[in-house]
Amino acid sequence: MAGITVDGLVKDFSGKTAVNGVSFEVGEGEFLALVGPSGCGKTTTLRLLVGLEAATSGEIRFGDRVVNDIRPRDRNIGMVFQDYAIFPHLTVFENIGYGLRSRRVPGREIKPRVEEAARTFRIDQLLRRKPRQLSGGQRQRVALARAMVRDASVYLYDEPLSNLDAQLRHQAREDIMTLHREKERPTVYVTHDQSEAMAMGDRIAVMRDGQIQQIGTGAELYERPKSLFVAHFIGTPSINLFDVELRADEDRILAVGEAFSLVLPPRLREAVAGHLGRLVKVGVRPEHLHVPKLAPFEVTADNTLHGLVRVIEPTATGSSVYLSTPDEPGVDFVATFKVRMPASYLDQEVPLAIDLDHLHL
Ligand code: ADP
Ligand code: MG
Missing domain, CATH: 3.40.50.300 (P-loop containing nucleotide triphosphate hydrolases)
Structure with a gap:
């Protein structure tokens, strides 16, 4: 057998x-x-x-x-x-x-x-x-x-x-x-x-x-x-999905969303070649959003997104933080941190650094 x-x-x-x-x-x-x-x-x-x-x-x-x-x-x-x-x-x-x-x-x-x-x-x-x-x-x-x-x-x-x-x-x-x-x-x-x-x-x-x-x-x-x-x-909390438009900008390709404009890493360029001008979804896992100070990579305007902190949930090892894009009601995305986010961040706008190496298209 x-x-x-x-x-x-x-x-x-x-x-x-x-x-x-x-x-x-x-x-x-x-x-x-x-x-x-x-x-x-x-x-x-x-x-x-x-x-x-x-x-x-x-x-x-x-x-x-x-x-x-x-x-x-x-x-x-x-x-x-x-x-x-x-x-x-x-x-x-x-x-x-x-x-x-x-x-x-x-x-x-x-x-x-x-x-x-x-x-x-x-x-x-x-x-x-x-x-x-x-x-x-x-x-x-x-x-x-x-x-x-x-x-x-x-x-x-x-x-x-x-x-x-x-x-x-x-x-x-x-x-x-x-x-x-x-x-x-x-x-x-x-x-x-x-x-x-x-x-x-x-x-x-x-x-x-x-x-x-x-x-x-x-x-x-x-x-x-x-x-x-x-x-x-697969994954909990679930992956964050953002609607973006793919735009060419000189030799770069941008994913332009409501609250950010990301420069796509070279790894993803081929995949998007035929889709410029289209609306697509990009996915970011909650653990691939970082507090800029703690991000394990260089943080620039090209990989930063702003969010309004709506809910902070303590977890065993840190916090799950639920955010909305600025000026929008309700929760749009979630980030998980290995540090505790103090309650004073509630209702504040914070920058979050996206690990583009782990961006999904
Ligand atoms: P799961 O175990 O993933 O919850 P099931 O295999 O039990 O799903 O059911 C799959 C689908 O088939 C469901 O829509 C269910 O209603 C239907 N179904 C299962 N068994 C029968 C049956 N004996 N007669 C009619 N429909 C059935
Ligand atoms: Mg069953």
């Missing part, structure tokens, strides 16, 4: 196309995070992989075996859902061992495997309990242990952490990565949370309206988004 290959996958529900031509590969031992807003087709994609839905068209292969017509139980998948789907009337031990028993693994083999999985997830003291005697985090670990005892060839997760609070969620992420490193099987992990996807995925597939917008490492998606949607979806 090698990886998973999904080729041109389509799923129509009477009149509604939930999955619209999805293709991706997951390498042996790779962890792919599938992320996108609610309703974009993530769960449907997983249900097609499991075999709980039949594809309208397209092919799913595990290794070089086409599995489209193979029954779910014969696809050998380890799966963890959002609601854990553990059986309330069975003990923790019976829940973890359920998949082994139903595969007629002999009882003397089941016991040590269940105990080992329970130890991995720190629930070995709870094996005789029933699910209702467990906390949310413990139940979630039962579901993980149940996925772990089986030697599945593929692991699939559908938002398994969304019912946990922030603290437990971090622990559970670690548990899932532990399971993954132990098994080294191809894994598809569905989430609507881009920061979770960035933290966990070897690669990330961003999905929207039934289609994959872009697949790549977190750094690739962050630094080289191929669409406005991906630029906006």
